[in-house]
Amino acid sequence: MKMRAWWVAVLLGAGGVAHAAGRLEVHDAWVRAIPPGASMTAGYATLSNAGDAPVTILTAQSDTFRNVSLHETIVAKDIAKMREVHRLVVAPGGTIKLEPGGYHLMLMSPRRAIAIGDKVGVTFLMQDGQRIDTSFDVIEPEAAQD
Numbered sequence: 001m002k003m004r005a006w007w008v009a010v011l012l013g014a015g016g017v018a019h020a021a022g023r024l025e026v027h028d029a030w031v032r033a034i035p036p037g038a039s040m041t042a043g044y045a046t047l048s049n050a051g052d053a054p055v056t057i058l059t060a061q062s063d064t065f066r067n068v069s070l071h072e073t074i075v076a077k078d079i080a081k082m083r084e085v086h087r088l089v090v091a092p093g094g095t096i097k098l099e100p101g102g103y104h105l106m107l108m109s110p111r112r113a114i115a116i117g118d119k120v121g122v123t124f125l126m127q128d129g130q131r132i133d134t135s136f137d138v139i140e141p142e143a144a145q146d
């Protein structure tokens, strides 16, 4: 009897591990058009986890920019500073917004000019090895503020 209970527990445990998975969904993704004379801009989006395990985003890449990183804007003593974020965890059923004044994608050293209406491909890289390909719309700078 004890033996049978043990087997049931092992089977349930294995099943739980095998099926629990994070599932990142990216919505409302946009990039601020690069201001004249600048060589960097930022990307914003709503990141939701539709899975039943946490999703850990390590970084992102883009064919359009040589240098892409996850940043966070922090205001200390009325001065806004940015720092790189090396892991962003989206809880199961949770949402994190990349938005002006908060988390954002820092997009630096463009390989080509981007115009309003263009789409910029961004790939999010997850800790578990998953890659999610997304598309960000380029929007005029006046459409947002930091």
Ligand SMILES: [Cu+2]
Residues within 6 Å of the ligand: 042, 071, 072, 082, 083, 104, 105, 106
């Ligand atoms: Cu930044």
